[in-house]
Amino acid sequence: MVKGMSVKEGDIAQRYREHTGRKRTYIMAGLALLAVMTVLSIATGSVDIPPADVIRTLAGYSVSVTWDSIIWNVRLPQVLTAIVAGAGLAVSGVVMQSILRNPLGSPFTLGISNAAAFGAAFSVIILGAGSTSSRVGDAVTISNPYLTTASAFVFAMLVTVIILMFVRIRGTTPEVMILVGVAMGSLFTAGTMFLQYFADDVQLASMVFWTFGDTARASWEELGLITIIVAVSIVHFMLNRWKYNAIDAGDEIAKGLGVNVERVRLWGMIWSSLVTAIIVAFLGVIGFIGLICPHMARRIIGDDHRFLITGSIVMGSLLLLCADTVARVMIQPYQLPVAILTSFLGAPTFIYLILKGRRI
Amino acid sequence: MILEVNGVEFQYRSKEVLTDIRFQLKKNEILAILGPNGVGKTTLLKCxxxxxxxxxxxxxxxxxxxxxxxxxxxxxxxxxxPQRCEPARLTAFDAILLGRMPHIKWNISPEDVMLVEATIKKLHLEDMALRYIDELSGGELQKVGIARAIAQNPKLLLLDEPTSSLDLKNQLEILNIIRDVVRKEHVSAVMTMHDLNLAFRYADKFLFLKDGTIFAAVSMGDVTPQIIEEVYGVPVTIQNYMDVSVVIPV
Incomplete structure (x- = not known):
């Protein structure tokens, strides 16, 4: 070694910067891909629009009145909903996986989505927060989105509290936690079925709403509400990104580093439950996005939450947007709700994760 | 005195675990907390x-x-x-960088990165710096844990059985690292240990716990076979071999 301590950055720090720089590049590439997919997705559907015209229309140049109407009223809200909902579900999943120290954690696998769906159905059928009609396209009109969201959130939090209680009991393995989630999921599915049993024909037809999540349902106003909650939650999660890294190393290490683990865990669960609740209330249950996307992001950029949170968001948006686009054109002229497709994708991934053990 | 503990008591679900713990530690000294399983060594450390x-x-x-x-x-x-650090898909550098967490506000500064690099060099961990910790061996992971604690820039290091589940070479390496840091960096260390012979080689002060309280707090010269026999319930003799005290059960 050269005499004296060098004050300049050495080779290790430099290699480390290259290492983190690569992660940034991956995220940027993901964002670029998302932008391309957004245009392609808007262009795709029962009527195909040339991508160039999509870009022109989005930029504010009217190409034709029909396309203006299709893009601004139908395709764009749906595409943005897929992007925002994918981001929200994925970010909830990645945070739950960290703070519960459970690689199988996600809003859906822990039963939180189904509880929120019950809460939303409860608010419409029992509390009268909306009206139902037998038209398949928009079977449920939510007249009081706040009440519906609140109700969905209350039931989502109920499950969250039960899960947090289990976490407090030492030795709760990821598998046990998932079993609790399965139990909660079936309980609230049963609850929704109970509501169905006493519903009239029109209400019954509309109950399908929450069982198959669909991005085509959100109005601009609902999209705005979802976006605000998702955005604020992302800010909260990003502020805590170091703490999630510390908790990943173990509760005691985190405490030794000055992290109030219980508080971080509670607030992380509250925010991710709220995000789940609002997405489920307006779109229905969309399974597995919150589970798969974080793991796909982990594969590419590792477990460092400084990059993993953003990576999961991009991956969630990308995957839900792709799935949504495929679902839209798969069996024409029908438009499948995207949740059916994500479940087909998710179930095998879930089994793969269990087979693979704790870490992917 | 860097550390002064006075009359510490700890209860776990209304069961008395530690009573009237009092001891002191000077700068640049290593204290070993010794005693049988379940006596409360780790509990004391976490307190x-x-x-x-x-x-x-x-x-x-x-x-x-x-x-x-x-x-x-x-x-x-x-x-x-702690005894165990959970592996994740993080590089050793990332894991050690976590030690800067108590000192940062929104994000790490270039100084933090340089400090971590210096810590890595100090502990000779260059080869594993950019490897993922979920691919490291138990000994390497333990070194990363110690490096993280050192990167915290502490006045006191607390180590829970730093050598348990390590092979002989790693045991000596880890304890040498701890001793070097304590001598050179103006920190002190408190560690719980099971291996008396290793403790005698590396620690300056010894705290023998029995029945949830201090049975003896002594320096190297004052450790007697009687203390060990009383604490562990095993008759022993202490022999000197090439300036190293060795405990031998008889």
Whole structure:
């Protein structure tokens, strides 16, 4: 070694910067891909629009009145909903996986989505927060989105509290936690079925709403509400990104580093439950996005939450947007709700994760 | 005195675990907490940085009462290395960088990165710096844990059985690292240990716990076979071999 301590950055720090720089590049590439997919997705559907015209229309140049109407009223809200909902579900999943120290954690696998769906159905059928009609396209009109969201959130939090209680009991393995989630999921599915049993024909037809999540349902106003909650939650999660890294190393290490683990865990669960609740209330249950996307992001950029949170968001948006686009054109002229497709994708991934053990 | 512990008591579900713990530690000294399984060694260690809250007593680190400090302020003064560190898909550099957490606000600065690099060089961990910790061996992971605690820039290192489940070479390497840091960096260390012979080689002070309280607090010269026999219930003799004290059960 050269005499004296060098004050300049050495080779290790430099290699480390290259290492983190690569992660940034991956995220940027993901964002670029998302932008391309957004245009392609808007262009795709029962009527195909040339991508160039999509870009022109989005930029504010009217190409034709029909396309203006299709893009601004139908395709764009749906595409943005897929992007925002994918981001929200994925970010909830990645945070739950960290703070519960459970690689199988996600809003859906822990039963939180189904509880929120019950809460939303409860608010419409029992509390009268909306009206139902037998038209398949928009079977449920939510007249009081706040009440519906609140109700969905209350039931989502109920499950969250039960899960947090289990976490407090030492030795709760990821598998046990998932079993609790399965139990909660079936309980609230049963609850929704109970509501169905006493519903009239029109209400019954509309109950399908929450069982198959669909991005085509959100109005601009609902999209705005979802976006605000998702955005604020992302800010909260990003502020805590170091703490999630510390908790990943173990509760005691985190405490030794000055992290109030219980508080971080509670607030992380509250925010991710709220995000789940609002997405489920307006779109229905969309399974597995919150589970798969974080793991796909982990594969590419590792477990460092400084990059993993953003990576999961991009991956969630990308995957839900792709799935949504495929679902839209798969069996024409029908438009499948995207949740059916994500479940087909998710179930095998879930089994793969269990087979693979704790870490992917 | 860097550390003064006075009358610390700890209860777990109304069961008395530790009673009337009092001892002191000087700068640049290593204290080994010894005693049989289940006597409360780890509990005592966790009380020192308030991961567990003692029922009563005071713990002064550099004249400041730990139990009145915020968790983050404790983290700026004490680095804690548990028995096990959970592996994740992080590089060793990332994991050590976590030690800077108590000192950063929104993000790390170039100084933090340089400090981590210096720590890595100090501990000779260059080869594993950019490897993922979920691919490291137990000994390497333990070194990363110690490096993280050192990167915290603490006045006191707390180590929970740093050599358990390590092979002989790694045991010696880890303890050499700890001793070097304590001698050169103006920190002190408290560690729980099972291996008496290793403790005698590396520690300066010894705290023998029995029945939840201190049976003896002694320096190397004052350790007698009687103390060990009373604490562990095994008759022993202490022999000197090439200036090293060795405990042999008889």
């Amino acid at each position: 020192m940085n308030a991961i567990l809250k003692p029922k009563s007593g005071t713990i002064l680190v550099d004249k400041e009462d730990v139990l009145k400090l915020e968790q983050i302020d404790i983290a700026r003064r004490m680095g804690y290395v």
